[in-house]
Amino acid sequence: MNVDHLGIAVPDLARATALWAPALGVGTPPVEEVASQKVRVAFLEVGGVHLELLEPTSPDSAVGRFLESRGPGLHHLAFAVPSVNDALAAAERRGQRLIDRTARVGARGRRVGFVHPSGFEGVLVEYVEGP
Amino acid sequence: MNVDHLGIAVPDLARATALWAPALGVGTPPVEEVASQKVRVAFLEVGGVHLELLEPTSPDSAVGRFLESRGPGLHHLAFAVPSVNDALAAAERRGQRLIDRTARVGARGRRVGFVHPSGFEGVLVEYVEGP
Numbered sequence: 001m002n003v004d005h006l007g008i009a010v011p012d013l014a015r016a017t018a019l020w021a022p023a024l025g026v027g028t029p030p031v032e033e034v035a036s037q038k039v040r041v042a043f044l045e046v047g048g049v050h051l052e053l054l055e056p057t058s059p060d061s062a063v064g065r066f067l068e069s070r071g072p073g074l075h076h077l078a079f080a081v082p083s084v085n086d087a088l089a090a091a092e093r094r095g096q097r098l099i100d101r102t103a104r105v106g107a108r109g110r111r112v113g114f115v116h117p118s119g120f121e122g123v124l125v126e127y128v129e130g131p
Numbered sequence: 132m133n134v135d136h137l138g139i140a141v142p143d144l145a146r147a148t149a150l151w152a153p154a155l156g157v158g159t160p161p162v163e164e165v166a167s168q169k170v171r172v173a174f175l176e177v178g179g180v181h182l183e184l185l186e187p188t189s190p191d192s193a194v195g196r197f198l199e200s201r202g203p204g205l206h207h208l209a210f211a212v213p214s215v216n217d218a219l220a221a222a223e224r225r226g227q228r229l230i231d232r233t234a235r236v237g238a239r240g241r242r243v244g245f246v247h248p249s250g251f252e253g254v255l256v257e258y259v260e261g262p
Binding site: 001002003006008009010011015016019020022023024025046047048049070071072073074075076077079080090091094117120121122123 | 137
């Protein structure tokens with residue numbers, strides 16, 4: 001298992017990219033819209049881990065509600081695993097509540113699945129399969 | 132620059148360790164008290180990145196106030212840099228407000244320095260020097 005990326009909720013993707021890219025010493029990344037999640041995202045790589053900047057395309061979205069209630073900031077922690085379904089099943093065996101019972105396709109076309117934040121005491125955890 | 136660790140605020144370090152260690156497939160880490168920050172911490176390694184579980188030893192501490200206002204969860208993002216002082220100076224040149232103007236000794240005896248969360252739109256960023 002590895003840390004794949006760290007999701008950061010931002011109100012304005014262009015402004016956030018202009019803030020983070022120079023601080024990390026990286027170029028401007030492409031922007032991807034994930035319609036199913038109502039977000040626009042950009043991944044910035046730093047030493048093998050990515051920061052995923054997430055801008056909601058609607059206030060009626062998980063990230064939009066997060067921004068409304070908590071403001072911008074750290075949103076979720078994603079681990080790379082060989083099998084998202086196996087990782088979700090293991091979480092369920094540990095008694096953790098799931099958001100996704102099986103993998104679905106997320107950003108970058110990768111298979112992903114989320115554990116409810118109650119499962120990790122307030123940390124929203126995502127499992128993601130390698131490309 | 133690399134992601135060194137990710138700080139997670141927890142109300143009970145033993146309980147949080149018992150939750151995270153099996154999920155990451157790692158053993159129980161040692162506990163360190165950082166008196167200057169009024170926290171007890173434990174580092175769990177996952178693929179070269181660490182999760183730093185932080186339990187306040189007093190409600191009158193940065194992590195205690197964070198738990199009180201936001202509840203447990205993702206707290207800060209730490210980058211390994213060659214020089215904390217250089218990284219803080221670069222942040223200041225980018226117009227970011229600093230918490231520390233120069234490096235001080237933090238957990239694991241490492242030199243650390245923090246940028247104010249306003250500098251990264253709600254994300255508390257730490258710079259830490261290698262061991």
